[in-house]
Each structure stands twice: as C-alpha cells, then as structure tokens.
Amino acid sequence: MPSGAGRAVCGVYEVHPERVEVARAALPEEEVLQEATLLLKALSDPTRMRLLLALKAAGELCVCDLALLAGVSVSAVSHQLRRLRQARLVAFRREGKQVYYRLADAHVARLLELALEHAEENT
Template sequence: MASRAVCGVYEIHPERVEKARAALPEEAVLGEAALLLKALADPTRMRLLLALKTAGELCVCDLALLAGVSVSAVSHQFRLLRQARLVAFRREGKRVYYRLADEHVERLLEGALEHAEENT
C-alpha cells in the first residue's frame, strides 16, 4: 500500500500562512497564469511551441507537417495558444506565420522540459 503524506498533528502556523497569503497575486493574475499552464498541458501544443522555439517562425502548413496533424487542427491549437498569449503571428498574404510571444515563453518551455527530464 502506498504511503500518504499526512500531517499527524493539526497545528496552524499563522505567521507562515499570512506570509504566503500576502505573497499571492490578485485573482486576475492567478487566472491568467492558470490559463497559460492549461494551454501548455497538451503534448501537441508543446510540440508546436518547441518547434517555434527552435525555428523562430513557422507557417501553419509547416507546423501541421511537423506535428502530423491537419492545418485546421493546428489553427485550432493556435487559437488556444493566442488566447494564452503564448504566441504571436503575422500574415503574409493568405499565409499566417507564428512565433513565440516573448522570451518568457521560451524560459517556460525550457523549465518544463528540464523538470520533466529530471524524472526520466
């Protein structure tokens, strides 16, 4: 049977609780951060973002080929990534080119991979 981490003694540490509470961001910021992490929580979206991290900028057709999914599936994924402000885009005629929104996204991806690789 797996052991569970359970507090054997019910004891409150008010100073620590208040310090943690005071450091919490506003609800709107928490919501944005949760949306961002939710957008990252999909292997296809991670693959697409990592491709952008490496290539810098790719069109939807290139991304579809790379991910092994349809162009419409890529477009759907990028709607979610745009909502989370993880990617930016530009149009060139009928083509749409995507890139990572900024260096924060690159650091998020690097940190996620680094953390995941520690456990493999």
C-alpha cells in the first residue's frame, strides 16, 4: 500500500477563511465545551453505560440493584455513580437509608438512544 493510502490527507495546502470563520463562530464558550467533554468522558465506560441504560429502562434503582445488574460490587457502583453525578447524568433521592438513582432528565435518555443507534449502524 503506498504511503498515505487509506488516510485522509490534504493534497493541497489551502485555507478556506470563510469556512473557518463559520466553524469558529459555531464553537461554544469554553465552559460549555468543558462540560460537554466531561459528559462524554462519563459515558465512555461500559459499566457506566450499563448503569445508565438500566436506569433508562427501570426508571429508578438503588445501588444494590445496580450492583447486581452490572455484576460489580456496591462500592464499584457507588464510584461509578459519583462520576455520573459529577457529569449531571443521574439524580438521586433518599428514602430513609436507601438511595434511589434515576436519569437526570430526558436529554440523557435521548443521548443514550442516539449513542446506541449510532453504534448499531456499525454492527
């Protein structure tokens, strides 16, 4: 295979200032960009995806339920839920000593649907 074959390479160095300016204007504020990055990083783990998909299906589950479902320890689930809370992907409520988790909002459910839809296109 010739060098560079199969890779996307610019054959001619040419800048398109109008397109660059349109793209630059469409970029969000740095704070929003950082928040979106945190969100996508939180989704980048199979266990966290399993937890989120379980919450999407069941609506609300406690840590013990999630641990059983994911096949990991309660401690591991708690750690993963902390990451998901930091990314504002899950919310929780207390009922006595029990804590129940749910998806934070409809955006999270839609994000999961889109991720699976996109992944299924490639399988």
